[in-house]
Structure formats: structure tokens, C-alpha cells
Amino acid sequence: MKKFVTILLVSMILMSLVSIASASKVNLVLWTKEGEEPLDWNKSLVAEYMKANPEVSIELVKKIDVEVLREDFLTASLAGSPPDLLWTVNDHAGPFVAADVIEPVDNLFDLSIFVDSALEAVKLEGRYWGIPISNGNHLMLLYNKKLISKVPEDTDELFAIGKKLTQGGNYALVWNQTEPFWLVPWLGGFKGKVFAEDGVTPTLNTPEMIATLKFIHDMKFDAKIIPPECDYDAADTLFKEGKAAMIINGDWSLGGYMGVLGEDLGVARIPKVVATGEWPKPYTSGVYFMLAKGLSGDKLKAAQDFIGFVASREKQIEMVKLLNRLPALKEALKDPLVTENPILKGSSDQMVVGTPMPTVLEMRCNWDSMKPEMLAVLTDTKSPEDAAKAMQTSVEACIKALK
Amino acid sequence: MSLLTPEVITGSLSQVGSMVLYVFLGALVVEVVVYFVFGKIFKSKYTLPYMLLAPAAIGLTLLVIYPMAYEVRLAFTNMSLRHFRNYSLSLAQGLQNFKLIFAEPVLKQVKFFPLLSRTILWTVINLIFHVSGGLVLAILLNRRMRGRGIYRTLLVFPWAIPQIVAVLAWRGEFHFEYGFINVMLQRIGLQPIQWMVDPFWNFVAACITNIWLGIPFMMIIILGGLQSIPIEFYDAAEIDGASRWQQFRSITLPMLRPILTPAVILGTIWTFNNFNVPYMINKYELETSDILVTALFRAAFEYNRYGFSAAFALVILLILFVFTLTYIRVTGGIKGVYE
Numbered sequence A: 001m002k003k004f005v006t007i008l009l010v011s012m013i014l015m016s017l018v019s020i021a022s023a024s025k026v027n028l029v030l031w032t033k034e035g036e037e038p039l040d041w042n043k044s045l046v047a048e049y050m051k052a053n054p055e056v057s058i059e060l061v062k063k064i065d066v067e068v069l070r071e072d073f074l075t076a077s078l079a080g081s082p083p084d085l086l087w088t089v090n091d092h093a094g095p096f097v098a099a100d101v102i103e104p105v106d107n108l109f110d111l112s113i114f115v116d117s118a119l120e121a122v123k124l125e126g127r128y129w130g131i132p133i134s135n136g137n138h139l140m141l142l143y144n145k146k147l148i149s150k151v152p153e154d155t156d157e158l159f160a161i162g163k164k165l166t167q168g169g170n171y172a173l174v175w176n177q178t179e180p181f182w183l184v185p186w187l188g189g190f191k192g193k194v195f196a197e198d199g200v201t202p203t204l205n206t207p208e209m210i211a212t213l214k215f216i217h218d219m220k221f222d223a224k225i226i227p228p229e230c231d232y233d234a235a236d237t238l239f240k241e242g243k244a245a246m247i248i249n250g251d252w253s254l255g256g257y258m259g260v261l262g263e264d265l266g267v268a269r270i271p272k273v274v275a276t277g278e279w280p281k282p283y284t285s286g287v288y289f290m291l292a293k294g295l296s297g298d299k300l301k302a303a304q305d306f307i308g309f310v311a312s313r314e315k316q317i318e319m320v321k322l323l324n325r326l327p328a329l330k331e332a333l334k335d336p337l338v339t340e341n342p343i344l345k346g347s348s349d350q351m352v353v354g355t356p357m358p359t360v361l362e363m364r365c366n367w368d369s370m371k372p373e374m375l376a377v378l379t380d381t382k383s384p385e386d387a388a389k390a391m392q393t394s395v396e397a398c399i400k401a402l403k
Numbered sequence B: 001m002s003l004l005t006p007e008v009i010t011g012s013l014s015q016v017g018s019m020v021l022y023v024f025l026g027a028l029v030v031e032v033v034v035y036f037v038f039g040k041i042f043k044s045k046y047t048l049p050y051m052l053l054a055p056a057a058i059g060l061t062l063l064v065i066y067p068m069a070y071e072v073r074l075a076f077t078n079m080s081l082r083h084f085r086n087y088s089l090s091l092a093q094g095l096q097n098f099k100l101i102f103a104e105p106v107l108k109q110v111k112f113f114p115l116l117s118r119t120i121l122w123t124v125i126n127l128i129f130h131v132s133g134g135l136v137l138a139i140l141l142n143r144r145m146r147g148r149g150i151y152r153t154l155l156v157f158p159w160a161i162p163q164i165v166a167v168l169a170w171r172g173e174f175h176f177e178y179g180f181i182n183v184m185l186q187r188i189g190l191q192p193i194q195w196m197v198d199p200f201w202n203f204v205a206a207c208i209t210n211i212w213l214g215i216p217f218m219m220i221i222i223l224g225g226l227q228s229i230p231i232e233f234y235d236a237a238e239i240d241g242a243s244r245w246q247q248f249r250s251i252t253l254p255m256l257r258p259i260l261t262p263a264v265i266l267g268t269i270w271t272f273n274n275f276n277v278p279y280m281i282n283k284y285e286l287e288t289s290d291i292l293v294t295a296l297f298r299a300a301f302e303y304n305r306y307g308f309s310a311a312f313a314l315v316i317l318l319i320l321f322v323f324t325l326t327y328i329r330v331t332g333g334i335k336g337v338y339e
Helices: A002-023 A036-052 A066-078 A090-098 A116-120 A155-165 A184-189 A207-221 A232-240 A251-264 A297-310 A313-323 A342-351 A362-378 A384-402 B006-041 B047-074 B091-103 B112-141 B148-160 B163-173 B180-187 B199-227 B231-239 B244-272 B276-281 B292-302 B306-331
Strands: A026-032 A056-062 A085-089 A131-136 A139-144 A171-174 A244-250 A265-268 A283-291
Touching: A026 A036, A026 A066, A026 A297, A036 A056, A036 A251, A036 A297, A036 A313, A056 A297, A066 A085, A066 A090, A066 B292, A085 A090, A085 A297, A090 A283, A090 A362, A116 A131, A116 A283, A131 A313, A131 A342, A139 A251, A139 A342, A155 A171, A171 A232, A184 A207, A207 A362, A207 A384, A232 A244, A232 A251, A244 A251, A251 A265, A251 A313, A251 A342, A265 A342, A283 A297, A362 A384, B006 B047, B047 B306, B091 B112, B091 B306, B112 B148, B112 B199, B112 B244, B112 B292, B148 B199, B163 B199, B163 B276, B199 B244, B199 B276, B231 B244, B244 B306, B276 B292, B292 B306
Parallel strands: A026 A056, A026 A085, A171 A244
Antiparallel strands: A085 A283, A131 A283, A139 A244, A139 A265
């Protein structure tokens, strides 16, 4: 018994000594929304930085998706133990600024070195709330050159080509049918918007939304060119396995698809909507560092240094090479690696017809309202008219509850 | 996946080591204080029981009583995203929260009473199948037969595996194209079902999963009860010419009542408050598949309506409390404990 108690006490003291030893370092916690290849890049950045700066320790925590990151960060902030840094999307700025859980970055970094459009996406109440890492984060049409040689220019061509390609368990087109992020490009193509001119009044029950919902319904039930049920993972897998000729996915997936398809990967704009003559308008923003409220002293210095390291020209070019994402640093955008890369050319060609993603808090309500109704239309359990009406009722109730 | 390197081990130890040490030292301090206060100052003869209970009492206070008290306080605030740190606390705000629960949609469209009705339906359906399924299996197992131990082990399996693992596995099997349920349906000539996106079938999918998970618990409880019924009762009944059904109705069921009552109460509360199954099976967040607790979770953590959700939680607590008291009184289920 005595021996057991002695061993136990000694282990406890050793464990706490280890803890004290690590407490002499500056410890930062970084939550990231990235997965797969981008996450590997996150890990290598952290490892490289820590090797060069042994007095700093960065704990990288991956969150399964952006919604989990948002919910967990708010919960952790409420509990008084948030992570120090976030690597996340711009529309998180809305709820985080409303809850006052992140720091503005105007006075902490020289923002003039970054692309204006990337900065605009995190501007709220006259201040900037994130440091851009990449520019874009937008959807585009990716295709397998082995399965399709000429991409459709417009939606009529998409349906015509799609009908020929969809057979024997293979599909012409796949996309994440469960998230409204994939609906909004088409809404833009039908000249619709989720907010009125004031940027906070929702406009979901509109002829444009009805036309958009009817279009995706027709894509599934009339043209039958997309799978009966398809979430992000299913779409991604079908495309990687060569069972889908085209996928609508974001720039975050380019690195992964390059790894699988190599030279057979093509990038193009999402086909033009024939009914309006407009290109679909995917939301554009980027990926950002955000700082937890109250970050100060040595931790703030270490965070600034790490962010400077990631935003350096060298690392931005590395990101271009590894992930095929457009850099947020102005200097890196001029590099021939960017200007002469066909994948990035296709990506930026899509981005120019995109539209900045709203960051206001009310956008959360739009997303939550569009999601179930979009699903209802895609399962043929609601008409586009009823779905649009329900979206509007739902978003108004949500915004009222926010007050 | 990282290997178990010395860095990983020391990193993990450094994270938990100091906390474990503080807890250990804290418990020692508590024991010493209790010993001196009750043993030396008050010279109480219950010093040892108090010393043994003290750490658990402190743990329960910190982990159960304090959170509940905080919850009650939160129910009287307007804490939300716009009032995250600078929320107001007042009786009027609390009453407003309670009013909102019944007057406005809890999430986007669904209101409280339809949600309550759906939760009651969910509970009743699951409980009926849990109790009847558990009873049938218990009766079958309560006989002499070869391999009884193996059957019992296999039948307990759904209860033994972690619930999240089981639910996620079931969710995979409800996949429209590749899940085995739709594959089997197509093999027998039926149309595949949209389990994840159709409101009705998503609810059915959650019920199927929860029934599969819940039968073993009832089976074990009832089996224990069956084995405690003296065989002489059945012998006497047989001599008196009672049929199997009469024996079941007149001996088995009444003798099982003191065991079934707490089991049904527990089953009702667990099913009413079941979060994992309805939340995980409802992959696409259909509001039509939400029950009270999943709606509460979404209201709190997806819509960040903390004050409102705390009030909502108290309403659910009240419903279950009233149910428990009523059930015990009506069934007289625990009369046998006192007689």
C-alpha cells in the first residue's frame, strides 16, 4: 500500500513538473475549419513555425466543419476558455462581432498588403475583423477531362450533355444538395439576392428564388442529371472515383482533386442561366485568421508573428502550389505561378462573376431558413412556391428572435 | 493518425497532470478539514461517513447543483448573441422567456405544442415497443434451453455498444442509394425510401433505431423480475386450472409491476430526453424530426438563444416531473416498497 501511494505521488509530481515546464512556453491554441490537404498544410505551417520559434507552442485543433467551429467557439467563449486563434470563413465575423468575442485587427496588422476584396469581406461596423489567408473560397465548376471534353456553357447545354452522361450509376453533375451555399450561385444566376439593398432585410420569397428552386427541381426530376441524394462527402467521393463528370465545389477542394486527377482536372465557370443570360454568382470571400477577444501580451505577439509568417510571400506562394488557392497577399497575386496557372486562371475567372458573401448576423438566419426548404424541394415534398414562402416566414421569425 | 510517441505521451500528461494533482490535493485538503471539524471540534460519531461522502458531495454540487442553479438564473436573462456579455437579469425577462416558449416558434417554424405532441408520440411509440419487445424476449429467455447465455449476450449487444457508434452505423444504413435497408427494399421490389430527407420516414428511422437500442435494457430488467417470481405461484395456478394467459395476467404482470414501474418511468424519461438518436439520425436538421430536447439544443447552440433555452429546459423538467408524480400515484407502482 505504501509503495503504491509513493509511486502515485511521484507520478503526480512528475506530471505537474512536465506541465510547469511546458507552461514556460507561450502556448497558442488554433482552431481550423480545414480538412484533408489544407489541414496537412496547416500542420506543416505550425510545425515549421514551432521549429523556428521553440519558445512558442501552437496546438492545432481541427473542427469537423464550419458550423461546429462557430458553435464551439461561442460556447468556449461563454465558458471563458476560447482558443486564441481561428482559421475560418468570413461569415463567422457576423455572429462573433455581435457577441463581442473577437478582436478587430485594424491596429494589429498592416492591412494594406492584402487584396481589397478579401478585406471587404470581413469589414463590419467600419472595422476589419480578420486577416485574409486566401482569396476566394468560392464555388466553381470542376470537371474530369477524361469524362467530358467540352464543358457546357449554359444550362440548356448542361441538361443536354448531362442526360447523355448520366447512366449506369454515373452522373453528369454532383454537388452538395444539403447546403444552401450551393443554391446561392444559381439564385444569383436568376438575378436574385438574399438581402434587399439595405443589406439586412431578407428577400427569400421572390420570383427569382422560386425560379431557382424550380431549376434545381428540374435538374433532379426532369433532366435527372444529379444523384437522388447527395451530400458533400458523396459528391466528393463520386467525383474522385470517376463516377461524376462534373462537380460544383469550392477552391478548398482543388488541392485534393489535383492530387487525384492531375492534368485531367479542368476548372470552368458554373454554366450561364439561359432564362436570364446571367452567370451564376457564387459567394466569394476567403479564409481568415480571427483573434479571440482579450488576446494580449506575449500571446498576442506570438499570434501576430505566426500570422505574419503565414501571410508572408513565401508561404502564400507555397499555398498556391499546394492547394491552388488564390493568395490574399497583393504581392503574391502578381507572381507568374498565379497568373500563368490554368487552374487558378479558371478559379479567378469564376471569382470575377461572384458576389461578396454577406457577413451580417442576419445571414445566419438566411442560411438556416433556406436549408430545409431547399431540401424539401429536392425531395419533391414541397413546391418551389411553398418553399420560398416558408423560407421568408422562417427567416423573419429568426431575425425577430435575434433581437 | 499519430503514433504514440514520447512527445504525444508527455504532451497528454502535461495537459492532465496538473489538473489531476490539484484534484488529488484538493480531496486531501477536504478530508483533513472534515476530519478536524467533525472529528475534533464537534466530536461527531459520523465523522468517517462524512469523510467518505465529502468528495462526492462536492463533486455533485459542482457538477449538478451549481449548473442547475445557473440554469435557473439564466432562464431569467435575455442572454443571446446580441446580449452575450451584457445581458439583463430580471423577473420580467424570465416571464417574457416563458411566454415566448408558448407563443412564438421555438426554432424557425415549429411551435411548442406541436413539438410536445411529437415528443409524446415519439416516447409512446418507443416505450410500447421497448416494453413489449423486452417482455417477449425476457419470457423467451426465462426458460431452460441450450445456449441461453449466448442468446442473452447477443440480445444485450445493442445496449453494450456505445450509443453514438450504433446510431451513426444505423444512419449509414438509411442512406438512400447505398444503405442496406433500401437495397433490401429494392431487392423485394419496393421503392427505396428517402429516410434522411422525408419528414415522416426520418421520424420512422429514428424510431427504428431507438427501438433497436432500447429493447435490451427492458429485457434485462424484466428478466430479473421474472426470475424473482416464486415458481410456487405458477404451480398453484396450474393446479387450479389457470391457462397460460391467465397465469401471465394474474401472476406475471402484477408481480412485475414493482419492477416495471421504475423501469417505465426511467424509460419514459430517457426516451423523452433522448438526444443522440433524434439528433444524429436527423442528418439534415429537419425541423419536423426535432423533439423537445433536440429543439432545445438547436435553440441554444445554433441560434444562440441562451436565456430562452434555459427557460425551455425548465419547462421540459416540469413536464417530466409532473409525469413522474402522476404515474407513480396512478399506478401505485412503488406501493410494494413501503408495504
